Amino acid sequence: MDKWEDNRAWWLVVPVFLIVAISAIIPLMTVVNYSVQDIFGPGQRVFVGTEWFKEVLTDRRLHEALGNQFLFSGLVLLIEIPLGVAIALAMPKQGWRASLCLVLLALPLLIPWNVIGTIWIIFTRPDIGLMGVAINGLGLEFDHTAAPLDAWVTVMLMEVWHWTPLVVLLAYAGLRAIPEAYFQAARIDGASAWATFRYIQLPKMRGVLTIAVLLRFMDSFLIYAEPFVLTGGGPGNATTFLSIHLVKMAVGQFDLGPAAAFSLIYFLIVLLFSWLFYQALQNVGTGDKR
Amino acid sequence: MRIQKRTIGLIVYLVLLLLPIYWMLNMSLRSNADILNAFALYPKDPTLTNYVKIFTEESWYSGYVNSLIYVSINTAIALLTALPAAYAFSRYRFLGDKHMFFWLLTNRMAPPAVFLLPFFQLYSTFGLIDTHIAVAISHCLFNVPLAVWILEGFMSGVPREIDETAYIDGYSFPRFFATIFVPLIRTGIGVTAFFCFMFSWVELLLARTLTVTNAKPIAAVMTRTVSATGLDWGLLAAAGILTIVPGALVIWFVRNYMAKGFALGRV
Amino acid sequence: MINLEWMAWTAPTATFFITIGVILSAMTTWQLIAPSPPRRGFLPLTTTPGDRLFIGLLSSAYVHLGWLGFTDFSIWFALGISVIWLIVLMRWG
Known part of the structure; x- marks a missing residue:
């Protein structure tokens, strides 16, 4: 399992390094530069030190967006992971039915993110949407463009609809990798379905579930296009997550300095979680690789 | 029961x-x-009037053409650069390999919104705004790391005895790589290409910001229609359905690799 | 790379990046000449000096942010704390 040790392998990595450096390092440096200055226009800028960071860190709207974001990402995990595992357990093990399930499940994952938003606008509009009409038909007031709670629920529903299939796919891959002998042994011992799940399937899925949790957390942390199309961050700031808030600042108001400071804070949060993700992945790798 | x-x-x-x-x-x-x-x-x-309209009106169908162009360029760049790098990561230990691998991951995880401002400035400076190449390169931010990670996952599944035997037989590295190794992992390359294609295809924020008219992707065409007054729901729905088509066409072939691709090759 | 005006360089940020660059190159040279095996210090992880440097820099960034967010003292104190923390981490982490 030991790899060959050879620093010349660096040459193979150089192209990737260059292209990612252009798209990541230089822009990040620029963000750092912007974050310490007040920029009025081309060539007109003043050094302001850490003022923007101070302003952004004590900004109520940032706290709101951050709170929204963590609540959202947390709920995403709480709903999608158990649901995904349950669906994966219910899926047929092989044959054309399994293939059909996989294909149908994968469909939402391949839809452009802004189209996901569009689908849900059309689906939930109180006048033309199936869901909107159905809910209003039940006598409940539901309008995701006006009521903050409804908007939240709709975005959440959309997210669950969009990404639970990913958790299913991962959990299913984990389940398929368990040798049949384990189940035979469990059957001979007369283990209940719950015991089989708790002591065989769940431990064996630890690796894929770690990946699922981290991927879902990270990706929901960057969510932009779907809620942007569906609610535009509104009503008010109810569904304004970090990316939406940032784009509003950067493009909408063109506050380069504060937007850059905010970007850096956002990036640092992501960096921390990526690192935790990476550590977890490596432990998964050493624990039970294949 | x-x-x-x-x-x-x-x-x-x-x-x-x-x-x-x-x-x-x-x-x-x-x-x-x-x-x-x-x-x-x-x-x-x-x-079928909605579909007819999309296929006959330039502002609509050019959106698809633009998207296809930059997505293809991006997939090509990502694959070509990622193949040797993924080989290096899967076969060798070298100074800073783990840090490099991690750094690539952070770019996959980084919010595109963070890079929005500098990208706009960078591409303006070089006069690349509203070109396909600008969007293609900006999407490399997350697609190159993605390609490296997925390919590394596939390559690690190929036993190293194959490499050793080839080198003993007198193959040079480029010849071995092109004639033996690449054919061996062609499934992996196909799956990686598919995922690069998808992630570039579904991205909206960067593609929208870096284009004005000439390279405007279909996603941006659609969002601008949404914000216009008196929008045409039927047309919007038809445009949406058409964006699903490329994914739906290949989904059958990659169904068994979906988990691996989305899990960055770690499953 | 002729026109760097769009990047809006300032002396403090340039110093910052040069310092980071120097630290990274020094690390690389050190590890090239005398590679250190991973070891376990007070951190709950097995780390190489490179890992410790990364952990140190990332936590320093958070120290600075926390300092700015919760206190009104000069940012230089945060820098001082970070440098000490970095040295402690590199030596015993």
Whole structure:
């Protein structure tokens, strides 16, 4: 399992390094530069030190967006992971039915993110949407463009609809990798379905579930296009997550300095979680690789 | 009996999953007047006018063409650069390999919104705004790391004895790589290409910001239609359905690799 | 790379990046000449000096942010704390 040790392998990595450096390092440096200055226009800028960071860190709207974001990402995990595992357990093990399930499940994952938003606008509009009409038909007031709670629920529903299939796919891959002998042994011992799940399937899925949790957390942390199309961050700031808030600042108001400071804070949060993700992945790798 | 219940649950879930997509398909087959006039569970008077309009009006179909162009360029760049790098990561230990691998991951995880401002400035400076190449390169930010990670996952599944034997047989590295190794992992390359294609295809924020008219992707065309007053639901739905087509066409071939691709090759 | 005006360089940020660059190159040279095996210090992880440097820099960034967010003292104190923390981490982490 030991790899060959050879620093010349660096040459193979150089192209990737260059292209990612252009798209990541230089822009990040620029963000750092912007974050310490007040920029009025081309060539007109003043050094302001850490003022923007101070302003952004004590900004109520940032706290709101951050709170929204963590609540959202947390709920995403709480709903999608158990649901995904349950669906994966219910899926047929092989044959054309399994293939059909996989294909149908994968469909939402391949839809452009802004189209996901569009689908849900059309689906939930109180006048033309199936869901909107159905809910209003039940006598409940539901309008995701006006009521903050409804908007939240709709975005959440959309997210669950969009990404639970990913958790299913991962959990299913984990389940398929368990040798049949384990189940035979469990059957001979007369283990209940719950015991089989708790002591065989769940431990064996630890690796894929770690990946699922981290991927879902990270990706929901960057969510932009779907809620942007569906609610535009509104009503008010109810569904304004970090990316939406940032784009509003950067493009909408063109506050380069504060937007850059905010970007850096956002990036640092992501960096921390990526690192935790990476550590977890490596432990998964050493624990039970294949 | 218990199996039955499970299957019913699964079917209910799949139906719920398909319902929103079906609803968009339903809308796309009706004229806007029909949609606003009457609520119908299926198109009573199906019409293809929305699709015809998209295929004949330049502002619509050029959106698809633009998207396809930059997505293809991006996929090509990502694959070509990622192949040697992934080989290095899967076969060698070298100084800073783990840090490099981690750094690539952070770019996959980084919010595109963070890079929005500097990208706009960078590409303006070089006069690349509103070109396909600008979007293609900006999407490398997350697609190159993605390609490296997925390919590394596939390559690590190939036993190293193959490399050793080839080198003993006197193959040079480039010749071994091109004639033996690449054919061996062609499934992996196909899957990686598919995922690069998808992630570039579904991205909206960067593509929208870096383009004005000439390279405007279909996603941006659609969002601008949404913000316009008096929008045409049928047309919007038809455009949405058409964006699903490329994914739906290849989904059957990659169905067994979906988990691996989305898990960055770690499953 | 002729026109760097769009990047809006300032002396403090340039110093910052040069310092980071120097630290990274020094690390690389050190590890090239005398590679250190991973070891376990007070951190709950097995780390190489490179890992410790990364952990140190990332936590320093958070120290600075926390300092700015919760206190009104000069940012230089945060820098001082970070440098000490970095040295402690590199030596015993």
